[in-house]
Amino acid sequence: MIQQRFASRKSILLVLAGILLLALLALTWRIISLQKEASEIVAEKVLKLRYCGANPDELCILSFGRDAEENLAVSLFVPDRKFPDFYLKIKRITGESVYECEKNKEVSTSVFCYGEMVNLQEKMEVSLLAEKDDRLLAAGNLTLNAILLSTQSQGSDGTPTLAAGATAETLTSTAETPIAATLTPQLSYPNPSYP
Amino acid sequence: MNVWADGLSVIVDRAWVVFSIFATIIWGQVLIVAPLRKHFRSRFTNAEYASLGMAGWILPVAFGAVLLFAGSYLFGDIAELIFTLLAVTVFISALVYGKSYQVITPAWMPIFLISVILQFSFLDKTILPLYFDSAEHYRIIKFLTGYYELTGSGQPLINYYHVGFHFISAAVAHLFQLGIVDIMLVFGQAVLVVLPFSLFFIIKQETQSNMAAAFACLLAGIGWHMPAHLVNWGKYPALFSLPGILFVFSIGYLLFQNKKSRPSILYLLMGFGILISVLIHSRSLVVFFFSAISLYLTFWRKRLPPIYQHLVFGIVLFIFMIEIGYVHKSAALSPLLDGYLRNDLWMIILAAALTLFSIRFFTDLTFLLFASLSFLVLGLFVPVHLPGFGTLTLLDRPYVQMLFYLPLSIFGGLGLAGLYRFLQGFYYYPKQLTRLAAFLMFGFVILNAMVNHDFYPSDCCQIVSRDDLTALQWMDKTLPSDVSVLIASADLFVTSFESPAAQAGVDGGVWISALISRKTFSLPGEADFYQSQTHAEVCKLGADYIYAGGMPQSFNVQQLDEQDNWYLPVFSLPAVKIYRVNGCE
Known part of the structure; x- marks a missing residue:
């Protein structure tokens, strides 16, 4: 049956x-x-804060920037959408500064932090603290070596390309060798449209 | 990079969005299949009903979205509650009375799950929806959601002619409380998962072969760079028009089959399907028109004596070849062929070989497809002047490039069925030969996909970097809301009739208007900022700031940096610089 x-x-x-x-x-x-x-x-776990590679998949710093009023802009990659809201604390010889951070409303893996400019060649201890309870989420030791103006160089065919190694900022961690800043793909742009 | 791990990671990360989208699709599927099941009962298999549902789901969803929008606009929040109750009631009724429990057959489930994981891996490397079109789609969806959230004002008029996709996205975003970027990205991939299955019905009906139908679906899914490449272009309305088009074709096929007594439900569904498809993408009307002419030609050809039937077939093939020659010669149109020859050469060869069997055993449908292809290509050369949009063509190259995957996949399915019939005429081991042929065909397509098919975003079309997102956040935080920003653009070049005035954004600046609601003006990326005339033009436009992204066709920052009396840097990141325009008297 x-x-x-x-x-x-x-x-x-x-x-x-x-x-x-x-x-x-x-x-x-x-x-x-x-x-x-x-x-x-x-x-x-307290995560280690370091500079991002080409394809970030862990919490890391994408780039540093500046504005006309000598404020420092920090761009971070946060892999987990549920990562708690946080702020940055940068400890230097001259003192400690707090940087307000804001998640991008549409792309919550991108976070923008903004605050006091850091001097060049100054070693800094960067900490990520939870906004809710000031819990330490991540930390890393970094040195801002230079903030160069971003330049584009013309390739031999006249197509603008980002010059290799020409980065807006470079920084080193005490434990790691410098990694190039955010690179954009060096491919010629579509012509005609919709390649 | 591991496509399986990345796909699973995206599904985990965006679980609620994924669930909401597939729930919407299933809702639509159940509703559209119910009347068909009620009428045709056991005439079709569960797989065929599922296939019809996977094409037709968009009809109730689009209708529901428009209904919800109209109700919310006229009656406010109460409309949302009434709509939700109505949607649930109708869904349960369709399940019970239509008996449409099975939205997917068990045999398809493993393939479906694999497809979900593979297609969603695309999102692991995506920041925002790709290319410049996406920014406009985002802006329109945001405009519509404003009416749901009672922040919209005035009449909801949109100066855009493909609004169906935007209504659907706004409705789903509002109902499930999802972000617009999430909706666009996830919905696009979900449609790519479901779309290949919608081809099953026609091929199964024509060939009576499950294998041939499955092969056509496999080709449609992973055989070609289309329709998956559409999400690289940000062409979401075009992608969303495909289910409607396939559903209309399936219903059309049913009408053709039921010559003696054509149930009125089919006419209703066909009319509804055409209406929704055109609402989603207006060029669907051209496709339907050309398909109708091709169908008429097919019937006319059938009435001719056999020798003339062959002659007509030959003439249509010849005309198609001539048209392909003209396409190849045109700089604006040749990417259509380049796309398929560069990305899908082996599949083209396979489809061409199988077409011989398709011609032999399914002549009428093959003729219809070739006639349709000829008309589609012809549409690339027929100019149309639209007030406000200038001179366009009936069809544009990206749209035809998208559509080409359909007849090619159908040729593959018909061809395999034809090959079976051919092999079954063999004296020795016909069954084993048929199985071997199926194994080789399926294996070849899967192997080709493993080597050539890219499930990740293409480098061609990622114009936004994370530095762009940071720059936009900085702008939103620090710049007044009434500033104007100059962004770089390039000529839009998709038809031979495009005017130089047609421009398209080339970098993250294209998202300024959509994401942070600052006004933008565009100037060609190759503008020479050393020249005073350029500065005069920038001043004349009224631009307060200039946005220089990190794309090769972005503004030249070296030039801008060297003219700091006119262009003062106010923000810089590795891939973005923003300048304030000075010296405008």
Whole structure:
């Protein structure tokens, strides 16, 4: 009787559908528990703050910039959308400065921090602190070596390209070698449109 | 980079958005399949109904979005509550009375899940929706959501002719409380997941072969650079028009099949489908028109004596080849061919080989496809003057380039079915040969995809960097709301009739207006800032600031830096510089 019951194609399909549904439920449960774990890890561990590579996937500093009023702009990459709101504290020989940080409303993995300019060649300890309870989220030791004007050089075919190594800012961490600032792809732009 | 890990990571990260979008699609699917199931009952398999649903979902969703918008505009928040209750009631009724429980057959589930993971890996490397079109789409969706949030004012008039996509996105964003960027990015990938399955119905009906239908779907999914490349172009309305087009074609096929008694539900659905498709992308009307002419030609050809049928087929093929020659010669149009030959050469060769079997065993549908292709290419050369938009063509190159994947995939499916019939005529081992042919075809397409198909964003079209986002945040924080910003642009070059006035943004500056609501003016990126005439022109435009992004066609920062009496740097990051315009008397 059992054989007859399970011999029909419909029954086999039903069983397969059931197995798939169970697999989906297990996957969903796993996803939810991974999310919980991730937020707990963020809650407990102090992350190391460093400069981003070409394809950032961890918390890191994308670039430093400046404005006409000698304020420092710091661009950060935050991989986890649920990363708590934070502010920066930069400790230098001359003292400590607090930098307000704001997540981008549309792209919450991009954070912009803004505050007092840092002197060149000054070593600084950069800390990320949670806005809610001032908990230390991440820290790193960095030195701002130079802030150069960004220049574009004409390639031999007249196509503007970013000169290799011409970065707006360079910085070094005490433990790491300098990494080039954010690079844009050096590909010729489409002509005609929609390549 | 691991496409599987990246895809899963995106799904985890954006779980609520992904769920909301697929819930919307399933809602639409259940509603559109219910009347078809009620009428046709067991005439079609579950897979065929699922396929119809995966094309037709957009009809109830678009209709619902327009209804919700109209209701919210006229009656306020109460309309949202009524709409939600209505949507749930209608959904349950469709499930119960239409018996449309199965939105996807169990056999498709593994392929569906794989497709979801692969397509969503695209978002792991995406900051904002790509290219310059996306900024405009964002702006329109934001404008519409303003009416839901009671911040919109005046009549909701939009100077844009493809508004269906924007209504859908605004409605879903508002109902599920999602960000506009998330909606655009996730919805686009979700449509790419679902779209290939919508081809199953027509091929299955024509060939009576599940394998051939599945092969057409596989080709549509991973065989070509289209339609996936559309999200690199930010052409979301065009992408969203495809389900509607496929649904109309499927209903058209059903009408053709039911010659003796054509149920009125089919006419209703066809009319509804055409209306929604045109609302989403107005050029769908041209596609339907050309398809209707091609269909008429197919019927006319069928009535001719066999020798003339072959002659007509040959003439249409010849005309198509001539048109391809003209496309190849045109600088504006040749990227259509380059795109397929550069990215999909092996698939083109495979489709061409299979077309021979398609011609042999499914002559009428093959003729219809070639006739349609000829008309589509012809549409690239027919000028149309539209007030306010200048001289355009009936169809533009990106649109036709998008559509080409459809007949090519159908040729593949018909061709495989034709190859089966050919092999079954063999004396020795026909069954084994058929299975071997299927294995080789499927394997070849999958292998080609593993080597050539790029699931990540293309470098061609990422014009926004994270420095752009930071710069925009700085601008929003520090610059007054009434300032004007000059951004770089380049000639828009998609038809032979484009005027030099047609310009397109080339860097992150194109998002200034959309994201931070500052007015922008554009100037060609190659503007010479050493020249006083350029400064005079900038002053005449009334630009207070100049935005120089990090793209090769952005403004030349070296020139701007060296003219600091006219252009004072006020903000700099590695990939962005902003200048204040001085010296305008």
